[in-house]
Amino acid sequence: MKIELIGFPMFYGCDRPGVEHGPDKLRENGLVEILKKHNEEVEDFGNIDVMSVDTDRKYASHKSMKYLDEVVDGNLKLAQAVEKSLKAGNLPFVVGGDHSLGLGSMAGVKAASEEEYAVIWIDAHADLNVTESSPSGNIHGMPLGASTGLGDEALTSLYVKGQKVKPENIYIIGLRSVDEGEEVIIREHGINIWRMTDIRERGMDTVIHELLEMLGDSGIGKIHLSYDIDSLDIRLVPGTGTPVEDGLEFEESKALVKAIISTGKVGSIDFVEFNPVIDKDDITLNSSLTMLEAFSEALGNVK
Numbered sequence: 116m117k118i119e120l121i122g123f124p125m126f127y128g129c130d131r132p133g134v135e136h137g138p139d140k141l142r143e144n145g146l147v148e149i150l151k152k153h154n155e156e157v158e159d160f161g162n163i164d165v166m167s168v169d170t171d172r173k174y175a176s177h178k179s180m181k182y183l184d185e186v187v188d189g190n191l192k193l194a195q196a197v198e199k200s201l202k203a204g205n206l207p208f209v210v211g212g213d214h215s216l217g218l219g220s221m222a223g224v225k226a227a228s229e230e231e232y233a234v235i236w237i238d239a240h241a242d243l244n245v246t247e248s249s250p251s252g253n254i255h256g257m258p259l260g261a262s263t264g265l266g267d268e269a270l271t272s273l274y275v276k277g278q279k280v281k282p283e284n285i286y287i288i289g290l291r292s293v294d295e296g297e298e299v300i301i302r303e304h305g306i307n308i309w310r311m312t313d314i315r316e317r318g319m320d321t322v323i324h325e326l327l328e329m330l331g332d333s334g335i336g337k338i339h340l341s342y343d344i345d346s347l348d349i350r351l352v353p354g355t356g357t358p359v360e361d362g363l364e365f366e367e368s369k370a371l372v373k374a375i376i377s378t379g380k381v382g383s384i385d386f387v388e389f390n391p392v393i394d395k396d397d398i399t400l401n402s403s404l405t406m407l408e409a410f411s412e413a414l415g416n417v418k
């Protein structure tokens with residue numbers, strides 16, 4: 116299967132400039148070569164064309180969701196690109212940019228086929244907020260909520276109307292910063308989660324086993340894997356907008372990603388939230404490259 120790299124150079128979803136340089140910074144440091152090292156067919160689609168707007172216009176389109184129009188516009192283009200990539204039989208590998216891009220990638224997956232799919236969201240955060248529960252108004256905290264059909268119509272109807280994934284097919288791993296309203300959504304909608312405390316108590320191997328068993332029992336044959344680098348421990352990712360303590364170590368994160376990809380069911384991937392402008396001594400750049408190498412190797416091993 117051909118890997119199609121799609122850059123999404125946007126910071127509007129996190130309201131912190133710098134993260135829009137993530138895709139090009141990773142390319143300059145060998146992203147395509149890393150993917151090619153283990154995979155025969157890799158094509159760089161380039162970057163999605165993100166509109167530019169002054170930061171003083173952040174509330175111009177909505178009073179409490181920042182840069183709503185710009186986030187929607189970019190994600191419509193992304194959804195189109197992802198749908199096209201999937202319909203051509205490729206694996207879209209979307210590199211951000213902030214995590215609002217999950218809106219576009221999940222809409223693209225939904226548009227490409229009727230088949231039910233699972234979403235695995237590796238993240239310190241749940242990204243399940245709706246407008247009213249969001250503490251920040253930042254849309255990167257909302258894509259997973261919107262994908263289940265919760266929240267503002269502008270997000271829930273993006274590209275494809277209504278729910279993009281069933282809540283019982285969502286698996287979030289690495290959680291340690293969850294807002295009150297998100298806790299309620301997790302409980303009421305039966306979203307599957309593993310917090311860092313679960314990982315520390317039972318160990319990553321057990322968590323992987325639990326995840327794979329649940330996925331197997333669900334009978335779902337297709338996975339969208341969304342990887343937020345802030346799932347990693349704060350020391351490994353100083354260059355991300357919302358880092359959180361007590362996160363995953365490389366070995367844990369690599370084992371998790373490899374186990375998920377080796378199911379052979381992953382059809383689309385997001386890799387988000389690397390901000391080169393606030394990075395310290397290229398620590399986050401190197402962490403990102405380390406993880407991308409693990410993604411590449413695991414994809415290359417899928418028959």
Ligand SMILES: NC(=[NH2+])NCCC[C@H](N)C(=O)O
Nearest residue numbers: 214240244251253255256357
């Ligand atoms: N993709 C992310 N890094 N999301 C961080 C979200 C932080 C917080 N829960 C919010 O909604 O503002």
Ligand SMILES: [Mn+2]
Nearest residue numbers: 239240343345
């Ligand atoms: Mn996060």
Ligand SMILES: [Mn+2]
Nearest residue numbers: 214238242343
């Ligand atoms: Mn996230």
